[in-house]
Amino acid sequence: METKKKKPRYDFILILILAVAGLGILAFAFLTGGGGASVEVSVDGRIIAVYPLSDNREEVINTPEGKNRLEIKDGRVRVTDADCPDKLCVNQGWISMKGQSVICLPHKLTVKITGEEAPESKGADIVVK
Amino acid sequence: MKTKAIITCLVTAAAIILCSCSSGKAEEKKISSEIFAMDTVMTLTAFGDRAEEAVKAAEDEIYRLEHMFSAEDKSSDIFRLNQKKSIKLNEDTGYLMDKAVKIYKDTGGAYDMTVYPLMKLWGWGTDDHRVPSSDEIKKTLEYVGSDKLTLDSDIIKEEKNQGIDLGGIAKGYTGDRIMNIFREYGITSAIISLGGNVHCLGNKTDGSPWNCGITDPDQPDGEKLLGTVRVTDKAVITSGGYERFFRDEKTGKVYHHIMDPKTGYPAESGLISVTIISRDGTLADGLSTACYVMGKDASVSYWKKHKNEFDMILVSSDKSIYVTPEIEKYWEKT
Numbered sequence: 001m002e003t004k005k006k007k008p009r010y011d012f013i014l015i016l017i018l019a020v021a022g023l024g025i026l027a028f029a030f031l032t033g034g035g036g037a038s039v040e041v042s043v044d045g046r047i048i049a050v051y052p053l054s055d056n057r058e059e060v061i062n063t064p065e066g067k068n069r070l071e072i073k074d075g076r077v078r079v080t081d082a083d084c085p086d087k088l089c090v091n092q093g094w095i096s097m098k099g100q101s102v103i104c105l106p107h108k109l110t111v112k113i114t115g116e117e118a119p120e121s122k123g124a125d126i127v128v129k
Numbered sequence: 130m131k132t133k134a135i136i137t138c139l140v141t142a143a144a145i146i147l148c149s150c151s152s153g154k155a156e157e158k159k160i161s162s163e164i165f166a167m168d169t170v171m172t173l174t175a176f177g178d179r180a181e182e183a184v185k186a187a188e189d190e191i192y193r194l195e196h197m198f199s200a201e202d203k204s205s206d207i208f209r210l211n212q213k214k215s216i217k218l219n220e221d222t223g224y225l226m227d228k229a230v231k232i233y234k235d236t237g238g239a240y241d242m243t244v245y246p247l248m249k250l251w252g253w254g255t256d257d258h259r260v261p262s263s264d265e266i267k268k269t270l271e272y273v274g275s276d277k278l279t280l281d282s283d284i285i286k287e288e289k290n291q292g293i294d295l296g297g298i299a300k301g302y303t304g305d306r307i308m309n310i311f312r313e314y315g316i317t318s319a320i321i322s323l324g325g326n327v328h329c330l331g332n333k334t335d336g337s338p339w340n341c342g343i344t345d346p347d348q349p350d351g352e353k354l355l356g357t358v359r360v361t362d363k364a365v366i367t368s369g370g371y372e373r374f375f376r377d378e379k380t381g382k383v384y385h386h387i388m389d390p391k392t393g394y395p396a397e398s399g400l401i402s403v404t405i406i407s408r409d410g411t412l413a414d415g416l417s418t419a420c421y422v423m424g425k426d427a428s429v430s431y432w433k434k435h436k437n438e439f440d441m442i443l444v445s446s447d448k449s450i451y452v453t454p455e456i457e458k459y460w461e462k463t
Contacts, residue, residue, distance in 0.1 A: 042163060044164075044165060045162060045163040045164050045165070085256055086256060092350055093350075095350075096352075097352050100352075103170050105165065105168065105169065105170065108165040108170075110163065110170060123342065123354065123357070124340045124341060124342030124354060124357045125320060125333070125339050125340045125341065125342075126320055126322055126327050126339070126341055126342065127322075127325070127327075127341075127342040127343075127344060127354065128322075128325060128326070128327045128341050128342065128343050128344060128365045128366070128367045128404060129324070129325025129344050129349065129367060129372065
């Protein structure tokens, strides 16, 4: 038979397991949901690119219907140029809040700001327009 | 003994981890999809084991109905009817037109699906908007009026030049169809936006009502909402002049797309935004247009006669907000 004095070590093991598991859960939550906001670009419902909102850059998005030029600057994003007929996407200007989006209907393009509170739009679950 | 103790530790740890995971995250499967149809962008989100199948079936239904209701699609019922004097109606178009005629009659013609020739005259649906002359409008108004239609299994127009535009209710009906499809798949929580027309199924997965933000007509793309309304199993549909408009380059005057079927000009009723909340999305869609045309007083007296069918949020041009008493406790102004 084993002696009694080794028993406290099992408590130690339990605490260790819990601590490691806890850290694991935190890391998982941070990697999947946390961090800064992103710019999600979709064409016809499919996500084709995701950029951090904090990275200043310019990108040209090629869609089957035409091109849109995208600018991310100082935590905001806009469509600067497009060869679509109505240019509504260009006229919309900058967006900066999670849940906001710029849409180019003729090109089936959406540029959406997402993040940990992505499903929330201006503090609501959805926006009626 | 040693092994037993270790196993006990592991099982306890595993149990704690599992509990913390399941209480922190929604257990139900979430499926979201974004599609382009009916000249707008639509988002569908459903929760549940069969959410994936349900969303796929909903997408198929949207494409089927789009094909049927479009005034531009050459093989649609509506396109054919706009070329001919009469056609045989299929089930969906028949239902929708019956409903359109009912709303037309109930609202004294404030909603009218026969505004199509007027919409064309003003250039809506094209990139070429213009302000027609009063003579052109007078002439076109002769073809407007759902009382000039005969509807049973066929639809017969009195005048060949009459035309139908279901744009005012087709999306509302599509939303109703999707909610039914979701129910057939056992979905109990879902939310969809058909170009800004919102339909909610049940509650959120945490059991609380859906929180729907209403666009501020003064800053539709801005960061602030007009307010939010909490709903369960409802369609929430807004009509506003801010949605589509053009500026006449000669006069600088702005013209919006909600036509008054009586005057032939964009409605000027003193309202700048109308939100209808109802279980019946088709009704909500039609009434949002009708109330926008009727104005506040007529809308309120209409509501008094139809209290159990819908609720509404009206915004006047002086920025005052009217909310029907039944939803006041669910409404929160920003």
